[in-house]
Amino acid sequence: MRYDKADPLFREKYGPYALIAGASYGLGGAFSEALARRGLGLVLLAREKERLESTARRLKEQYKVEVICHAVDLADYEKTKSLVTGLGVPVGLLVYNAAFAPIGLFEDISEEQLALAAAVNVKTPLLLAKLLAAPMIARGRGGMVLMSSLAGAQGTPKLAAYAATKAFNAILAEGLWKELKPHGIDVAGCRAGAVLTPGYRRAEKTKAAPGSLEAGEVAERTLRALGKGPLVIPGAVNKLAYFVMTRLLPRRGAIALMSKNTGGLS
Template structure:
């Protein structure tokens, strides 16, 4: 059955540029799920990666039914390096041209009061697994002469953030990696984008024990990021992310740390 081409602006050109397939991590919920829906709408075949196999299977069925694309499921816990390697191996025979590394989670509260294993696991998911998959797919994209990579940064990536110190540090890693890879890979036909949203109304806040009462939708983030891919190094998708960055930018770095600490204190008050 022929692919259903997108009813979404420039998305068919996106598929032509990077296609035919995309891999999306964190696809069972939130931002990753929104990316998967937009890419299916564009006609990409999809490989969906997350821990929850049932949720992935339901999403793959929905996308196949509505968009006549091929949707495959790889259930994996990306905090486990061996499972990340399994994902890389399982996708070796697919012509993947777009990597959306949306898997990740946060913690909140004073670092010394947190559970160390949870903090280390977050580093494994947000940084180690992201580096493993980015390394694998960047090599494949260079060999095929084209590709796109979206790495999920955050507004918190640009300064230290009290009460989310380790989470902010993981996002600073993602931001810096994306900036460096953008410069390294562009001559090989590979576009790299750091997407740095502000607060997002998704399941992230609940898992991170943060009260997020206003913010962007996951779809805002997906749409803004896909629009910026190949055009920019970093995007702050959505009005709120841009407004918050505008407010923080004039402050010296210690001032941004202080301001973000006050914001985070309000979001994590028990």
């Protein structure tokens, strides 16, 4: 199912503006387009100014929605907070897609890379969710999507720090789902499998992992699942993989299987 026109019910629940962090291309760009199709105004945050502004122009022209964009390093929460609090528009939906994934053996990852992963993947989504929850509670409606990963369902060699941060986002989403639901706010943690983004294609030297999905499909499936539960796993293969990894295999077996899947990353 694809939304090709504005969806007034979706906009009434989650509008008038959606804030997408990590929005310039790949999965963030797909979320931005899917939300523009539904008629929401957009607030796009990402680090690369030219790419972000190009995405904003295209969506504004194609879908006739208002698009506000700010180039910001999401590792800098104070600057991000300053931008968000100064927007002057009501944000009814947060999609936190930004992530930093240091790839390689833990012994080879620098302290600076680990600090950056913690800032982008943990600190900023946590505090941004806090910042935006208050006005959503006051309005009695809204939504949040926190991107997690199947890598965060167990330890993942060569992605150890990234997997740990993604586990954090999934657990955070589950807790917020229960707490915020009485206020009319839907929260979902998306445990995506491999998404065929430019970044993934650069990192993966071998063939794509089983269950890999295009970014647009992940965005659509996630948004359609919003309000139906705390966890979204896009794709039948990924749902099966999650069941096997978390319910059938012993923990050490799940870690060993993930190690085989991430062996080609560099």
